[in-house]
Amino acid sequence: MPTQTAAQRRAAAKQAYNAYIAACPSRQLLATLGDKWVALVLVALGSGGARYADLARHIAGVSQKMLTQTLRVLERDGLVRRKVTAAVPVRVDYALTPLGRSLLPVVAKIKSWAETHMDRVLLARAEHDAKRPAQ
Amino acid sequence: MPTQTAAQRRAAAKQAYNAYIAACPSRQLLATLGDKWVALVLVALGSGGARYADLARHIAGVSQKMLTQTLRVLERDGLVRRKVTAAVPVRVDYALTPLGRSLLPVVAKIKSWAETHMDRVLLARAEHDAKRPAQ
DNA sequence: CGGCATCCAATGTGATACTG
DNA sequence: CAGTATCACATTGGATGCCG
Numbered sequence: 001m002p003t004q005t006a007a008q009r010r011a012a013a014k015q016a017y018n019a020y021i022a023a024c025p026s027r028q029l030l031a032t033l034g035d036k037w038v039a040l041v042l043v044a045l046g047s048g049g050a051r052y053a054d055l056a057r058h059i060a061g062v063s064q065k066m067l068t069q070t071l072r073v074l075e076r077d078g079l080v081r082r083k084v085t086a087a088v089p090v091r092v093d094y095a096l097t098p099l100g101r102s103l104l105p106v107v108a109k110i111k112s113w114a115e116t117h118m119d120r121v122l123l124a125r126a127e128h129d130a131k132r133p134a135q
Numbered sequence: 136m137p138t139q140t141a142a143q144r145r146a147a148a149k150q151a152y153n154a155y156i157a158a159c160p161s162r163q164l165l166a167t168l169g170d171k172w173v174a175l176v177l178v179a180l181g182s183g184g185a186r187y188a189d190l191a192r193h194i195a196g197v198s199q200k201m202l203t204q205t206l207r208v209l210e211r212d213g214l215v216r217r218k219v220t221a222a223v224p225v226r227v228d229y230a231l232t233p234l235g236r237s238l239l240p241v242v243a244k245i246k247s248w249a250e251t252h253m254d255r256v257l258l259a260r261a262e263h264d265a266k267r268p269a270q
Numbered sequence: 271c272g273g274c275a276t277c278c279a280a281t282g283t284g285a286t287a288c289t290g
Numbered sequence: 291c292a293g294t295a296t297c298a299c300a301t302t303g304g305a306t307g308c309c310g
Contacts, residue, residue, distance in 0.1 A: 026242075124234070125212055201283065224291045
């Protein structure tokens with residue numbers, strides 16, 4: 001008889017599961033893509049390299065913090081390359097790596113499904129909400 | 136000359152941008168897919184319908200709350216159908232709708248890329264981290 | 271120009287206990 | 291069995307100010 005039973009066993013199971021799920025490649029990718037700005041940055045860089053300020057302007061609503069953070073994550077993952085040119089005002093260019101470019105078709109697939117079916121989803125959502133207006 | 140300038144203009148721009156980005160179908164889909172459990176539930180239901188407890192067991196680490204919440208969202212979006220059978224212990228079955236099934240290839244595409252390239256990402260990540268161990 | 275550090279509000283996630 | 295409700299905690303995102 002263990003001093004702690006159900007709670008402990010569940011905790012252990014969760015640990016094991018978290019380790020498992022953390023190791024799942026798909027979940028890792030989804031965790032990355034799901035980040036609010038990753039896809040935007042990927043697409044913005046898809047048409048070629050860009051400077052930091054270009055990205056900030058092109059993606060508009062993004063805060064400095066999130067743009068920097070997103071770029072750092074993508075760089076860390078080998079999806080984006082960061083090139084610093086030492087000049088009087090420093091110049092920093094970002095570009096997709098081959099690995100990053102290989103991800104573009106996936107994003108395109110997502111975009112394609114979204115453009116084809118998202119109206120159905122929004123319709124379903126509206127109908128569902130209509131049944132519970134005071135929710 | 137407005138009494139408030141830069142801060143206000145930025146706020147307005149952000150509002151406009153947020154409206155724009157909220158309307159972007161791809162972002163909406165990514166926001167959904169990016170949810171921690173959505174993809175898992177989708178895949179779990181891909182092989183046919185399942186009862187609530189089946190899902191809870193199959194997806195293991197998920198909490199009751201998150202499973203229910205995820206299922207509600209998917210139902211609201213018309214991706215999952217919920218069928219209640221009135222019995223002495225109530226029986227609830229979940230299944231993908233045609234719309235939900237149409238999303239499976241997209242998830243498969245993501246999974247495929249992840250399984251093919253994720254090791255490269257992890258390698259890049261490890262190399263990157265090796266340069267800043269005390270980070 | 272291209273960041274980083276700090277603080278703060280909002281949201282997401284989960285444990286736990288209770289219900290028809 | 292299949293939830294709902296509440297509380298606590300971790301993470302996220304943004305505003306702001308400073309720096310090389």
